Amino acid sequence: MSLDDAFKDPFFRDESFFGKYTYKNSPAAIKRFPFPFPEDDYMYSVNMEPHVSGRPGSVFEHAFDVDEHYVSEMRDRARVLADDPLRCQSLPHMTLAGWDLLELIMESFARDYPQWFELHKDGNKWHWINRPLGIDDKFTFLDESTLPYGPMEYITRQAQGDFTLQDQREDNLWIEAGMVTSQADWSLDFDIGMSFHEWHAPVPLAGKMGVFDRALKFLLQLQHGAPVRRFNWTMTVDPLLDTSPENYHKWGPSKTTLSAENIGQRQHLRVELQTLFRLPRSNAIAFPIRCYLISFEDLVSQPKWARRLHRVIKNLPDELATYKGFIRNRPLMIEYLSQFDDGAPTSPGWWADE
Amino acid sequence: MSGASKIPAIVTEVVEVNSLIKRFRFVREDGGPMPGFSGGSHTVVEMEDDGRRRLNAYSLMSDPADRSGYEISVRRDDGGRGGSMFMHARVKPGMRMQISQPVNLFGLDLRAKKHLMIAGGIGITPFIAQMAQLDGLGGRFELHYAARDRELGAYMNELSARYGERVHRYYDTEGQAIDLPTLLKGQPLGTHLYVCGPKGMINWVLSTAQKQGWPKGALHSEEFLAPPVGEAFQVDLALSGVTVNVGATQSMLEAIEAAGIDAPYLCRGGACGQCECKVREAEGELLHYDHWLSDEQKEARSHIMPCVSRFKGSRLVIEL
Incomplete structure (x- = not known):
């Protein structure tokens, strides 16, 4: 069914993540933005915590956050996939994990957002209704021939954020399926089939600190029914979801066009809420990577975040600023943010001050 | 204990399969569906044996597509520590028990031809x-x-x-x-x-x-290891500041739990690694029975698995 038929709920913004970049956060979305720094400085850590239902209205309220950008993000995903179908791949043995993911997302959406999504089951005969995207499909669970795409592709065309599926064997995790169109400069097509340490090899410093050994050990024991979450972050010029290596030639040069005049509108803090779920039938691990973007201008409307981001960026090791791709513009960022840092202490935790 | 919530269950069937084996069926107390699972998974069954809490892992043998209940089979071990005896002698239809979420340490490799x-x-x-x-x-x-x-x-x-x-x-x-x-x-x-x-x-x-x-x-x-029976010993928990006496037919993990310390575990059979503990001091012999620690770790006397391993000597201090 075409997206043009979508039922209209004014909650969902009509905006673009390319070209004229009409993406913007509403005042409510700014307030609930997942600001990722609990302290005034930042260093790598495993920093995982149980992914349990959090503060009402926050991005932690539900297992999967559906926000005002949902419909436009799904349209952006369809656009990226049309240009490059290899952004979605699933090795043959990962189909069962795809069904697990489909079930997890459908059950969560229908439970947490009944005004938008419905799931009806009669044994393996399932009926799925997605009102915002105008989808109404009947299919047979575990029978691929009854869906227009494979199960992972079908459901991740309807869920914000990137998704990877990791098979577990030989005491390791293997990235063997994924839907990746809103990534911070990494490529599924390049990484698919890699083991945990292989796909993390480009990350500086953390390997030496033993972060990946500990993280892998932790994840191998991840239990069904006990998902976990962590944050990651980087910087992006303009609200572009698809900052992929495949398209670096299109977006990379934008970093050279930043100035003191436009940095407030164009520089965005990019936050990933990463969650990890053990999947029941396949014993694979689902790794949703949900991307949130906020312009510096909107971010500094929260005085605590403005002060803290200034301190974090100023004190970050060069290796990290280089790896995250903003070493070139760091002086400009610090200059801009310093206007909003009066040196006052910040309150603990990441929530905005009331 | 670690992570996931337990599943409150009711025993609905106890079937004598042969002279040594009984089969048990569990359904959820709230009538809802059990979580799906992957073939090769086990669940940890909690038993309240006259004030003594026993936790044994058993492989799930029911069809993973059947979410109406879970089935396990238990072989009676007359020389064991008592978990299988409890299941055989005391568990009857209608009884309420807690079981863990499924965990798989023996998964199928779905790439196999x-x-x-x-x-x-x-x-x-x-x-x-x-x-x-x-x-x-x-x-x-x-x-x-x-x-x-x-x-x-x-x-x-x-x-x-x-x-x-x-x-x-x-x-x-x-x-x-x-x-x-x-x-x-x-x-x-x-x-x-x-x-x-x-x-x-x-x-x-x-x-x-x-x-x-x-x-x-x-x-x-x-291979699930039943924690072996051995000699009683004492262990000091450095972080909790508690000294625990481990009985001859008790595992170190069970004794730690009985002392009210919330220790991590999953399989309780020396396979998964969840309960791994650092050893601070050991004047005596660490008796390793697990499949988890590397030979180097065992030789270095740096770690121990309280779920199955024991100690013989005058003083053992672990980081817990």
């Missing part, structure tokens, strides 16, 4: 769930199942009826044995080998396969 399964005795149980799952997915499998005699060969007839020539049966008392070297030589490329049964059988199967050049990644085994 064929799954070759070798079971000894009660080691059949994870395969029953795996075969049901593979049958639903259209996977290719073959089972070789050895038991002492016809009476103790639990589920043999049912499995033959269900899967026909894919099931091969062997009875020790009738002089039948798996011709393993020939069996392994005849497998197509891309076959994965799974074995579950007594320790001797696992070692025999794995070493034969290794000698024939099977890749390590294609070999899978599961």
